[in-house]
Amino acid sequence: MIRPHQERPIYLGSPGEEISIQDLQTIKHRFKSLNQLRQQRVQDFLQPRQQAFLDLLPLLFHCNFPMLPGFISSSTPAGIPEYHPGVQAINAAKQLAKNFSYTRVASHVYPIEGIFLMGSVGSIAFSKTSDMDIWLCHQSNLSSDAIEELQKKATAIENWAASLALEVHFFLMDSRQFVLGQNTPISSESSGQTQHYLLLEEFYRTAIYIAGKSPAWWVVPPHEEGNYTRYIKHLIDNLFIPEHELIDFGGFDAVPAEEFTSATLWHLYKALHSPHKSLLKLLLMECYASEYPQTEWLCQDIKKAVYQGGYMMVDLDPYLLIYQKVEKYLQNAHSHGRLALARQCFYLKVMGASDNTMDSQTRGVREKYMQSIAKIWNWPISAIDNLKYQRLWNIKKATAEHAVIVQQLTHCYRMIMGFAKDHVAQNQENTDDLKLIGRKLHSFLEKRPGKIEIITTRSEVHSKENILSIVENHLPGGDGWGVYLGNVLMANATDFEPIQKCRFLIEILCWLVVNRLYYKQLQLQFSSHSLKMPNEELHSTLAQINLFLTQNFNYDPPLETYRILKAQLNSLVIINMGMSDDDGLCVMSERSDALSYGMSRQCFVQSVDRISLSSWGEITTSQGEGIEGLFNCFTDIINNTKKPLSSSCLKFVCHTPARAKEIILRVEAVFDVLIKLFTKPHHNRSPRYILPGGTSFYVFQMSNKTLSYKELATKKMLLSELASPREWFSAVHFDQVVLENTPIQLIYSLNRPQVIQLFYYENKGDTGVYIVDEKGSLYTQQHSKTNSNHLLKQYSIFLESLLRRNLFETFLAIEYYEVKKNSTGVFSYSPVQLRAASSCQQLSLRITGEDTHNGIIYSVYCNEKEFSSLDYGNQVFYAAYQYILQFRNGKINYPIHITDIDLPLSAFRIDRPEKLQVIHYLNYKQKIEDKFNI
Incomplete structure (x- = not known):
């Protein structure tokens, strides 16, 4: 074995100084030797069958052979300059294609300019789970069709590598475009163009040369790094090195701060x-x-070692270089x-x-x-x-x-x-x-109440806990919950430090699931003074949360997701969590509404715990009590969940004994109605939905694209709500158990804008009159012991006189209906035609008025005889009443009906004509008639 030794330093002169061509070639050789060492380290780490990948890699792009991996066609761009396959490459090819033989073809055209591995693959940090990023550099003048062919080949080779248990990613590179910042490869480790120079530095620090041209950066000496472009031009222009031997990715002349x-x-x-x-x-x-x-770039440390000759004697591992620089900086x-x-x-x-x-x-x-x-x-x-x-x-x-x-x-x-x-x-x-x-x-x-913190190190937990305790605590700021290791109870919880504290139980449960602490075999100790949660319910709830998150939550949303404003996506609502005691919930009644049950109107929804997922990868929780907690949950979901909204975005869970299914079916039905009425386009801009909740009624309505609700504590308040004037037409949708013993639900089922509808219902000699005006406001009046024909004629005269004077912006129609109830209590209706009023009617009673600085001056016309406030002051109505009595036989006291009203807007307490509606006249009519008929 040859021991590494210190080689002589090489100095390449600046422009105008001496530059040795031999030294230039020596520098190229040194860099290639360093790269061969790195490549061998990679091969040593790979399994034998994986080693063939690197052996074959350049050969696969040097020629097109049908039986080798990645073959697309014989015309696919192929050929690498300065590459000659060695024995290992040829033998590896023959292992895959028995008839493979390599014949060197003389060519001056090499579409593939170079192949480089880059990233952690050449460092001490390389592992079985690491991927290989490969820069496949091609000529700038390749056609789009040729590049497409080359990409297909690269993809096919990626698939072959996958069969060897290697994760490989090719990046097709045009070095000229890259220098201009136009073709920066985007990998899992970079975000593309915004990291051009830093990616280039990483390339020069980590790249393993496989085949092709030498990077021009190699032959720019360290002292000329800031003069990179000019120096390369000097070498080429003065023929120190042939341009065709180099591939130029650029230097670090001017790195932008951004x-x-x-x-x-x-x-x-x-x-x-x-x-x-x-x-x-x-x-x-x-x-x-x-x-x-x-900036002192790490890649320059490698270059200095190569030029000084000690590159084989020092550890130039790319990852070690990072650590060393960081260590010095922090020290x-x-x-x-x-x-x-x-x-x-x-x-x-x-x-x-x-x-x-x-x-x-x-x-x-x-x-x-x-x-x-x-x-x-x-x-x-x-x-x-x-x-x-x-x-x-x-x-x-x-x-x-x-x-x-x-x-x-x-x-x-x-x-x-x-x-x-x-x-x-x-x-x-x-x-x-x-x-x-x-x-x-x-x-x-960002931390905020109710938001679940996702632990960045959750995947590092390799020692799972066998026993965890969930304990309710008394905290200075109010009660809360804690998770403890081992068996801990409320009595001794102060002796231990919780691993997590939250305001509500739902946060604790969600936190356990999100951070992978919950599993089926986990033993849980539950200790609370306010909730009763059997072990079965606790595990079932955690399993439901786990299933919900598994199906719906993305822990790492793509960056593009954050281009659009944050919206809720899905919600899980747990009803009555920890309230398994069924006292008071087993009473039987014909009134079976889970939101307003029995004669006592009991609401079975006691608590509402919610988990919500956002498009930005956030998990938030909220907690509410009773019917308003449920309705707050509904309105928030409809107002803030991404559109279009469907019932699938909301999942309900309930463990209340004997009542769970009933409760879930009821709340699902209500939510479905809310979606239908308030998330889809309607001709009616402002429908109302009325349903019972406990002993009250609740009205849902959209205003400024936001759904809200209000409570009406009594039936009287509900009728007052229906009777109130509206800014525009508002259809009313009733839940089936609202005003169920009245014809009002039936009446509103016929309600239409710009139509006045009068309904009358005779019952034991009394007549109930119900009028729904052109904007959906309800007028009701009960008349005792009266002639219904005469009564309807009086209403008809009044309504038609209003329309004849064209008081409203658009034409209004009038419809008349009779309401009946059968033996089973079901209401029905039938249209009626009223005969035109007789011209010789017994009495015409018309009230008019005008605004003055002293208020309204009234005039009452009784069969054209005028009674004015100017003459009678506050007694003007009494004077008219005394006059009317003269026309009655024996001065019999029977109801007086106003036939027309013509008053200024101020009499109705409104300031603009578009606010005027028939309900204003009907209410004023009743007010004055009550004075007459005392």
Whole structure:
């Protein structure tokens, strides 16, 4: 074995100084030797059958052979300059295609300019779970059809690699476009154009040269790094090196500050779900940003070692270089806590989070490697031993670690925002991704009541707890809940520290499921003074939450999701959780409504616990009590859930003995009605839905695109609501048990805008009159011992006189109906035709008025005889009444009916004509008639 040795330093002169062509070739050779060493490390890590992939990789793109992987057609672009397959490649090809033979074809056209592996594949951090990113560089002048063919071939080779248990990703590269920032490959580790230069630095630091042209960056000496473009031009123009030997990806002449912002935010984004994998890169970005604008790139350390000749004697592992730079930076900053976290991240990256990522031999080698690193960098003696137990973490350790990581992420976020404020112009383009990532970070890191914290380290919990206790606590700010390790009761809970505290039980249960602590075999101890929750109900509830999240929740939504404003997607509602005591719920009654049951109108919904999922990957919980808790839940879902809304967005769970199914069916039916009425287009802009809840009634209505409800405590208040004037027509939809012994539901089933409908119902000599006006307002009046024909004629005269004077903006129609009730109590209706009023009617009673600065001056016309306030003052109505009595035989006292009203708007307490409706006249008519008929 040849021992590595120090080679002579090479100095390539600046323009105008001496440059040795031989030294240029030596530099290329040194870089290729370093790359061969890295490639061999990769091969040593791979299984024998996987090693054929790297052996064959350049050959597959150098020629098109039908029996080899990736063959598309004989015309697929193929051919790599400076490539000659070795014995291993040819033998590997013959293993797959027995009749394969390689014949060198002289050609001056090579569509494939180079093949490079990049990323962690060439570092000590490479593992079985690592993927391989491959830059497949092609000529700039390839046609779109040729590029499409090449992409098909690359995809086919990816599939072949997958059959070898390798995850491979090809990125087709046009180096000229890349230099211009037009063809930046987007991988799982970068966000594309916003990280052009940082991706380029990672490429130069981690790339493994497989075949093709040499990167031009190799032949630019370290002292000319800031003069990259001019130096390459100098070499080519002066024939120091042929242009066709180089592939140029560019240099670091002028790296924009916004790249550091972009890369930091991107790694923050990745750290939310893989913190240890991303934290070292986050710290590297912080190092780079702290050095800006004189950034000392890690790839330059490799280049310096190659030019100085010691590249084979020092460890230039790409991942180790990151750690070393971060270690120095944190030591200089005296950030001991962050340094310990950086060491942990490096250890986990090298050793893996579990034993199944590498074989025992590899693990042994890497353990020795970590011991050497710990010695070189003077780690605490116990550091390695402590890190070995990472795979034995329990939830207590994971939550503590999560707190540290969130603190670090927040620190990095504030740092890079400060950097951006100082160095990045506010009008920079390509900030779209940054805005989306910023939304993602804020959404994930923001803490607020009811929001479930997703532990970033939950996947690191390899030691599952067997017993957990859920305990209700008395807290200074009110009662709350805690989760404890082992068996803990309310009586001794103060002696232990909970691993999680929440305001409500639903938060605790959701937190357990979200952070993967719940499993079927978990033993749970439940201790509470306010709730009774049998073990069966507790596990069933947790299982329902787990199923709900599994089916509906995306822990890592794509960035594009954050382009649209946040909206709720799905909700799980648990009714009466922990209220398994069925006292008072077993009474039987013909009135079987679960929301207003029996003669006492009992509501079976006692508590409402809800879990909601948002489009931004948030999980929130809320808790409510009784019927209003349920209705608050409904309105919030309809107002804030992404449209179109359907009943599938809401799932109900209830464990109330004997009543669960009944309760769920009832609340589902109500929610279905709300969706039908308030989430779909209707000709009627403002329908109302009325249903009972306990002893009250509740009215749902949309206003300014927001659904709300109000409580009406009595039937009288409900009728008053129906009678109130409306701004526009409002159809009314009744739940089946509202006003069920009246014809009002039947009446409203016929209600239409711009139509006045009069219904009369005769019952034992009394006549009930129901009028629904053109906007849906209800007028009711009971008349005792009256002639119904005469009564209807009086109403008809009054209504038609209003319409004749054209008081309203649009033409209104009048319809008349008779209502009857059969022996079973069912109401029906039939239209009636009223005969025109006689011209020689006995009495015409018309009330008019006009506004003055002293108020309204009334005039009452009785058969054209005028009684005015100017003459009678406040007694004007009494004077008219005395006059009317003269026309009655024996001065019999029977009802007086007003035939017309013509008053100013102020009499009805309104200020605009468009507010005027028939209900105003009917109410005023009744008010005056009550004065006459006392």
